[in-house]
Amino acid sequence: MTATTIGPAAAGAPLARPHRSRLGWAIADTKAVVWRNLTALRRMPQLLVFSTVQPVIFVLMFRYVFGGAITIPGVDYVNYLMPGIFAQTVVFGATQTAIGLAEDLGRGLIERFRSLPMARSAVLAGRTLADLTRNVFVVILMLVVGYLVGFRVQTGLAGLLAGFVVILLFGFSLNWVFACVGLTARDAETAQAMAFPVLAVLVFVSSAFVAVDSMPGWLQPFAEYQPVSVAVDAVRSLMLGGQFHDPARVVGSLLWSAGLIIVFAPLAVRIYRRTA
Numbered sequence: 001m002t003a004t005t006i007g008p009a010a011a012g013a014p015l016a017r018p019h020r021s022r023l024g025w026a027i028a029d030t031k032a033v034v035w036r037n038l039t040a041l042r043r044m045p046q047l048l049v050f051s052t053v054q055p056v057i058f059v060l061m062f063r064y065v066f067g068g069a070i071t072i073p074g075v076d077y078v079n080y081l082m083p084g085i086f087a088q089t090v091v092f093g094a095t096q097t098a099i100g101l102a103e104d105l106g107r108g109l110i111e112r113f114r115s116l117p118m119a120r121s122a123v124l125a126g127r128t129l130a131d132l133t134r135n136v137f138v139v140i141l142m143l144v145v146g147y148l149v150g151f152r153v154q155t156g157l158a159g160l161l162a163g164f165v166v167i168l169l170f171g172f173s174l175n176w177v178f179a180c181v182g183l184t185a186r187d188a189e190t191a192q193a194m195a196f197p198v199l200a201v202l203v204f205v206s207s208a209f210v211a212v213d214s215m216p217g218w219l220q221p222f223a224e225y226q227p228v229s230v231a232v233d234a235v236r237s238l239m240l241g242g243q244f245h246d247p248a249r250v251v252g253s254l255l256w257s258a259g260l261i262i263v264f265a266p267l268a269v270r271i272y273r274r275t276a
Helices: 023-044 045-069 077-106 107-115 120-148 158-186 188-204 219-225 227-239 247-274
Strands: none
Touching: 023 120, 023 247, 045 120, 045 227, 077 107, 077 120, 077 158, 077 188, 077 227, 120 247, 158 188, 158 219, 158 227, 158 247, 188 219, 227 247
16 A cells, blocks of 8 residues: 655645745735625625615705705806715725724624735725725726716816816725724624714815805815815816816825825734734
């Protein structure tokens, strides 16, 4: 008989990963998590459908119900409205990051990820990048709906693409903020309850749907400089130009996005490492 040698793998020892740099493994792990989250989204199309229904309803309501009562001098209201809708879409979409991570915690998936030899940042980067991919689809859909109800970009293709980059980067930065919420909340209902009041204030006390100067004087400073208003005004500057042209708002939005990522991405990774 021929003797059989039992190696480490046969003896139940963990397999060593092929040699690759830490950055290389972090990128590979992140791609795997992104694919896992996108596959889950594909298998639950109702989640994508319902995430698009709300923005479409807001477009139709503000265009045909409230739009007649709101006047913005020098511009058709639908053109003023749509940059606000883009912002609202990515802002409320950030709750899906919190809810998704809270659900993963509740099902024990985070603990399983923590037991694997994978980059700690990959779980969070994969979730936020998957949600960014979803935002790309939803914002494009909102653009199509906007064009159907009369929205027109005034600055050409370059302005449209630049506006998309600004708003998608802003949405990506908010995904990191609400990753911290999801890791703290521990269940989906709590995550949603924690996220919605903050997001509702940011969206509706902003320049998304009405001019800031129509608000009470004591509220205007907050509404003018909070991140949603800056992002909306930046998109208007890029897509509409004219009276809305304001490069400072574009720079301001990019700084807000970069600042949120710089602060909350490391914080989310730190909370993830401490999560039992």
